[in-house]
Amino acid sequence: MDSEYMELVDLTALLKDGIESVVPGIIWVKAEISELNLKRNGHCYLELSQSEGGAVLAKVRATIWASRWNYIDQYFKSVTGSSLGVGMEVLFRAQVNFHPVYGLSLNIDDVDPDFTLGANERQKRLTVERLSKEGLMDLQRRLSLPELPYSLAVISAPGAAGLRDFERHLLENEYGFVVEMELFEALMQGEQAADSMIMALEVIQASTKGYDAVLIMRGGGSELDLSCFDDYDLAVAIATCPYPVFTAIGHDKDYHVADMVANTFVKTPTALADLILDCYIAEDQRISSLETRVKLAFSGRFSAMLSRLDLLKGNVVHAADRRLSDAAHRLDILESRIASGDPRKILEKGYLLALDDKGVKLSSASSLKEGDNFRMMFSDGTVTGTVTSVEHKK
Numbered sequence: 001m002d003s004e005y006m007e008l009v010d011l012t013a014l015l016k017d018g019i020e021s022v023v024p025g026i027i028w029v030k031a032e033i034s035e036l037n038l039k040r041n042g043h044c045y046l047e048l049s050q051s052e053g054g055a056v057l058a059k060v061r062a063t064i065w066a067s068r069w070n071y072i073d074q075y076f077k078s079v080t081g082s083s084l085g086v087g088m089e090v091l092f093r094a095q096v097n098f099h100p101v102y103g104l105s106l107n108i109d110d111v112d113p114d115f116t117l118g119a120n121e122r123q124k125r126l127t128v129e130r131l132s133k134e135g136l137m138d139l140q141r142r143l144s145l146p147e148l149p150y151s152l153a154v155i156s157a158p159g160a161a162g163l164r165d166f167e168r169h170l171l172e173n174e175y176g177f178v179v180e181m182e183l184f185e186a187l188m189q190g191e192q193a194a195d196s197m198i199m200a201l202e203v204i205q206a207s208t209k210g211y212d213a214v215l216i217m218r219g220g221g222s223e224l225d226l227s228c229f230d231d232y233d234l235a236v237a238i239a240t241c242p243y244p245v246f247t248a249i250g251h252d253k254d255y256h257v258a259d260m261v262a263n264t265f266v267k268t269p270t271a272l273a274d275l276i277l278d279c280y281i282a283e284d285q286r287i288s289s290l291e292t293r294v295k296l297a298f299s300g301r302f303s304a305m306l307s308r309l310d311l312l313k314g315n316v317v318h319a320a321d322r323r324l325s326d327a328a329h330r331l332d333i334l335e336s337r338i339a340s341g342d343p344r345k346i347l348e349k350g351y352l353l354a355l356d357d358k359g360v361k362l363s364s365a366s367s368l369k370e371g372d373n374f375r376m377m378f379s380d381g382t383v384t385g386t387v388t389s390v391e392h393k394k
Contacts, residue, residue: 012100019104023096029106030115032089034059042066044073044084048092048106062094062106072111079113082225087191089123091115124230127257131232136239140263143244148283149212149276152181153243155200156269157188162219162248166269170276177280182211188218194231201237214241216258217248217269229256238262248272353377365390 006014035047044064050057064072077083084090093110131137156163163183170179184204187196197216204214216238218226228234229249235257238245244263248271249256259265266272354362357373368374368387376383 009100012098016098016100019096019098026093026095026109028112029092029094030089031060031092033084033086036084036086038069042069044069046108060104060106061102062092062108064108068109072108076111076113076116080117084111085191088116089119120227120230124257127230127232127235128260131235131239131257131261136236137261139239140241140245140261143242143263145244145263145279146212147279149279150179151209151211152179152276153184153204153211153214154181155184155186155197155204155214155216156218158183158185160188160218162217162269165219166215166217166248166273169270169273173273173277175277175280175284177277179276182209189225189228193228194234197228197234198237201241205242211243213263214243214245215248215272216245216262217272218250219269220250226250226256229258231257234258235261246272246275348379350379365392 029048031048031050033046034049035045037045039045043066046062046064047059048062049059073083091112092106092108093112094106094108097105097107099105128137154163154166156166167181171181184200186200187193201214204211226249229247238247238258239261247256247259247262247265248267248269249259249265250267255265264275266275353376355375355377356362356367357375359375362368362374368390370387370389372387374385374387376385
């Protein structure tokens, strides 16, 4: 039995010879960065892995020595806009190494940033296909924004430049419109960003307050910085949110899965503020239009009433003139009749007017008897006398 064992150092030497003879040169390796530690001495130590269905299939240590780190990091950043980070799928050029103490590792001397960008695009396409099959791409578009969205839930990083631009543009608007905004803080980039935003959405939905809309915003960044907005779970959380979700992520060229599933997306936080203000401006213009229409309608009705009053006045005046004219004509007739019946006119024609001593007109001889006084009126005077006798006709 004693002759059948090996010294550990002999075993590791054998493994080293075997591994390095199988992979004697430099090779390109595809893997995901699961850990990354940059030391003060400039060396970068990584853990690379490959997973499938949530299970880790392989894992290995890797090193980028300080002599190559600055070049690799700057080159990768110039193409992708971001430094190497945890969660990225990368294509490395490396030398396989086996150390008797530290075991298997890869010494990395180059990286292909275009592969990382392409991998993100491939994953993005697969995410969109999955969401489409699950019927989640158009759920948000069934929701509508109120005509005057007042209560707004905002998901953003506190103190972010994009958030400040949004607040200044919306809350300090020149029109004096007032809205209520509540900030729900979240990470907006990095490995934990998607989970952080999902948690913010859950807090918003759990609130008893209720909101008119949820706004997710951040300023520009590199494609890899913004890759969290292509996350499948975040897209599901946005699509199934009961409030209309609006996104303002990145710049003009950016279009993420979160934008695709949202109710509405715009390019910048300032544009999102304009969208909210436009709702108030449109309503203000509608009210102003109604006010103008009411004024015109009232003015028209008032003018019509004045016209009718003028017409009525004319009719009344005309009727009054006509009635006055008729009355004057009747008075003339009456005056003529009165004048024609004036006793003086009769006396002037040669007639006499007999009166008793009380001045009452005598209409017959039987009205008098002997001894009664009477007067006889002529046109030129009056004669007084006493009845000496009365003769009656037989």
